[in-house]
Amino acid sequence: MLLLRALFESQGHRTAEELGAEVQAKTPEVHISTIYRNLDDLERLGVVVHAHLGHGPATYHLAAGAHGHFVCEECGAMIEAPDEIFEGLARAAKSRFDFDINPHHFAVLGRCRGCHEAVGP
Amino acid sequence: MLLLRALFESQGHRTAEELGAEVQAKTPEVHISTIYRNLDDLERLGVVVHAHLGHGPATYHLAAGAHGHFVCEECGAMIEAPDEIFEGLARAAKSRFDFDINPHHFAVLGRCRGCHEAVGP
DNA sequence: ATTCATGCAAAACCTTTGCAATGCC
DNA sequence: GGCATTGCAAAGGTTTTGCATGAAT
Secondary structure (H helix, E strand, C coil), X not given: CHHHHHHHHCCCXXXXXXXXXXXXXXXXXXXXXXXXXXXXXXXXXCCEEEEECCCCCCEEEEHHHCCXXXXXXXXXXXEEECHHHHHHHHHHHHHHHCCXXXXXXXXXXXXXXXCHHHHCC | CHHHHHHHHCCCCEEHHHHHHHHHHHCCCXXXXXXXXXXXXXXXXXXXXXXXXXXXXXXXXXXXXXXXXXXXXXXXXXXXXXXXXXXXXXXXXXXXXXXXXXCCCECEEEECCCCHHHHCC
């Protein structure tokens, strides 16, 4: 599947539209709805996951490379976060609410290094 | 403002549409676009904030009562999380990336007590 | 022949915007 | 008069769905 190739080739966060463009570069007649349908299937199979990094479109990537995200509310910069960074939160949520977190789906917003003094005390 | 009254009256997470319905109960001619515009203004003024708890519409509430959210991917149950629960993550993000998190905007997904054995070990 | 995935168009969903009309100072 | 706010309708961006065509088994 060309879609899988596109996902493997670019180990990044691609929107459905970007993936569609990538597939269409080789086979221009592929429709965006086909992209969505296949992404849906692949997600049900556990091959890919999607994450929301902000107010725009969702981004898809291979489930094997799943990780958390920090996104700056000011400048939009995105930081990929290794899972260990969520361990404290995971323990707290577990002991407090018996809740097992999946920290990959929604980004954690905030202010990045370059932006957090702009709001300042 | 009727919108503010609606926000104060129901200390919950209301979508723009719910708030619109509430305002329209008293003054039916108020249009949903006015609700969005006023919510926008109130948000710029720091009176309200909105959060995304899932794939549906955003929910608005008073900024004074801001908090984090855990949402179960399985059953949709929502848990309001006191800020202390994010302290470990906040420290980790700060020391690792010099990133100041705002844990209120996007919910943290996962599995609630009732649902996490459904997926199993 | 039946099944299934595809292309296309259209809808659905949530939100924003253009514009004319209304009200206020 | 001028300025801001509203209602309405229309558009916007993202995703889903209905349906008929066409391929594959």
